[in-house]
Amino acid sequence: MTAARNAQWSVGAAGPVLRLVAGGDPHEVVWQDFALCTEADPDAWLPPDGASVWSAMMTCRRCPVRSQCLEFAQDSPFPVWGVWGGVIFADGVVTATEIRCHKDLHVLDEENTHVAPDGSHSCRACKRERRREAAA
Ligand code: SF4
Numbered sequence: 001m002t003a004a005r006n007a008q009w010s011v012g013a014a015g016p017v018l019r020l021v022a023g024g025d026p027h028e029v030v031w032q033d034f035a036l037c038t039e040a041d042p043d044a045w046l047p048p049d050g051a052s053v054w055s056a057m058m059t060c061r062r063c064p065v066r067s068q069c070l071e072f073a074q075d076s077p078f079p080v081w082g083v084w085g086g087v088i089f090a091d092g093v094v095t096a097t098e099i100r101c102h103k104d105l106h107v108l109d110e111e112n113t114h115v116a117p118d119g120s121h122s123c124r125a126c127k128r129e130r131r132r133e134a135a136a
């Protein structure tokens, strides 16, 4: 992994979050320049209240520098927490690579997840099963 010269990971209020900082050659293009999370709320990647990281995980899946980010997190000199490169870390260790529903452990990807206006999400597969059971 090539270390970025005009960007670095730092420990933010909510934990390690991506922050672009001054320094280095501002004209040099680094992979962090393409990170989708730089303009998002960093709390979504490590919610201080333990809220779901589903939306952060889905953003990472669309991120063009996901593999570089994951490698960076794995090589980090400090143990990372929260979502990096589309997986969940706790104390530097990958604890989950996807989010699953509580009932039948269906993978909650974008296709199988219903997102309510209040941001809560639910499993479409479980919903279909409930409908089938109700109709039987
Ligand atoms: S993969 Fe996720 S955490 Fe990493 S740079 Fe992209 S959006 Fe940010």
Ligand SMILES: [Zn+2]
Binding pocket: 101, 102, 103, 104, 105, 106, 123, 124, 125, 126, 127
């Ligand atoms: Zn389910």
